Amino acid sequence: MQDLLRRYGPGLTFMMGLLVAFWLLMLVIVPNITLFEQSFRPYLPVTEIGGPRDTYSLNNYLKVFDGKVEKSFLGHVFTIPVHVYTFSLTIFYSMLVTVICFLMAYPLAYYLAKIVNPKSLPTLLLLLFIPLWVSEVLRAFAWWIILAFKGPLNALLQGIGLIEDPIRWTNMGYAGVVIGLVYTYVLFMLFPVYNAIQSLDSNQIEAAEDLGAPWWKIHWRIVLPHAKPGIASGSVMVFMLSAGSLLVPSILGSTTSQWFTQTIDQWFKDALDWNTASAYAFLLLLVCTLFVTLAMWVFRVKLSDIAK
């Protein structure tokens, strides 16, 4: 603040402060508070808003337990509310996406940080960044085209004689969604992990090699523990972005996949019930936050580690 004052003078500093305050207050805090307040009120016709039926309750939140469906898992048959089912699968597949992103990002990050010739590093980073400059919508659509029934992947596989009949890649459960999310968010894992590994003193690795440690032990005992904060912040980002993504699941989803954000979207657009939609959105935020906190506790990562 002092710096700002000295550099730009009181007038401009005040304007900047005002703009930031406007941004936070009007574009972030007020809309969220409005939705939060709406989420406790029933969806009523325009004429009844503010009337006797317009009271606060938790009913919108409890709707997540409506509509039981029968499912079986490992031969065990049980009934589960359909939205809870959707929610669980969203969490599960977001975790899967996070794990896959980590498995892809870790070797690459290690290669970039410790092995590659520093001269070619900027080129490699640039190559990695370019996809990030393309809109998420276009990237999801690109995958949709690649995976389409009459798309290039099937044409290629048929062309080289690997398959005879085209395969419906976009209609295999959550496969399309997972592919799309991994592609979209893998860089959010790569860069934090890369940063963390980069800060590791290479002498430690050499020392371990000198003392005869096998390569996997070097990673397990030295690189991974050092990279833990980077992995944690990458995982939090990938997980939260995946669980909250609407675009990729809508575009790349199959006829059997349903993401929880799509359920929220349906409440908004099909049912026109913004109140229940808000309740579901806050539910998603709350449970994901709890889940991440729990995961951080299990892996013994502190928030301050991530902030580093």
Place this chain on the structure above:
Amino acid sequence: MKHDTSAFSRRRFLQGTAAGAGVLAAPAIISKGALASSGELNFTGWAGYPLFQEKIFPTFEAATGIKVNFKELPDQDTMFAEAKVALEAGGIDVIEPTIDRWGGWNSNGLLQPWDESKLAMDNYLPGLADGAAGERSRADGKLFYVPSNWGTEALVVNEAEAKLSDPPSLGDLFNPENSAVLRPHSTLAAMGRWLDAQGKLPRPWMDGYTDMAAMTELWDIALAEAIKAKGNVVQWWSGENEANAGFTANGATIGLCWDSTGFNLRNDGYKYIAPVEGAFAWHQGLVLMKNAKNIEQAHEFAKWASTPEGSALWATAFSSNPVGKGSGEFMDPAVSEYYNGTFNDEALNKLWWWPEQSAEFIAKRTEYADKYKAA
């Protein structure tokens, strides 16, 4: 505009807000217009369709000398709220709701019937103001609602590859030999109507729209049957692009889609077919406020909306279909040819108009759609 899915959209809301600001500034202009020779008309309709101001009202004024004061509103809930205010304060003569809504307006005491002798009921295409739609336009035998434009949802089929029964039926959507592109909630309704037509339901499918207990009973059956047939669904659609891509990129051979999808694919070997059970259809129309001041002008207006030119302009404004006979010459010829290819008089008479769906019904319907998707 597809009323069964989204009577409200953000865009409409924004446009409505902008229009509202315009209305606030309007009184000066309006009172000046009140001096015009053949009177004026206060019309409340849909926001977001600029052709009304650009073409429709000027043409109407040139034909009749009646000046239209237009108030644009974004959705029917707002129209209803405005109408309730106008019942006390005046200022609205004619409003344009959908056919499934005016009943509720009437029971709130907002409407008065049209005088049929001042309209031209022969102007309307068969099936739009008579038959099932005609019944739903009346209360106690009096005509409360006249149509202004309409649209459909029916079978889009790949002419070479789709396996169709003779005559084509909604059941073809569930034939395992076809690959289908569908949207969940209208598919469940299609299943229900198909089962109903075969007499396989314990009670009429229509009961579900008025009685929630009947709704769950009937939709449980439709859901179970639809899940059994889910194997041939290759893709869901929720908008025009997805539906189109479902056919072109994902190789679907049949779908239950909007007329616009069939129109866009008409030159690629696809055809838009009305099933024997009748195509799904919506229509909107004009109602007369109970305390309307300009009753003569309102009748002129409703009558003009059924003429070839008026109905063609109306349909063009909404990118939908005209209600009047002989409107073809005023429409894009490709569009007319396309609709005439799908809807002969018999198919028009069989149109199945989306019934009123209450908020409670739609919430439940969404839940069924979820279950169908999750199966």
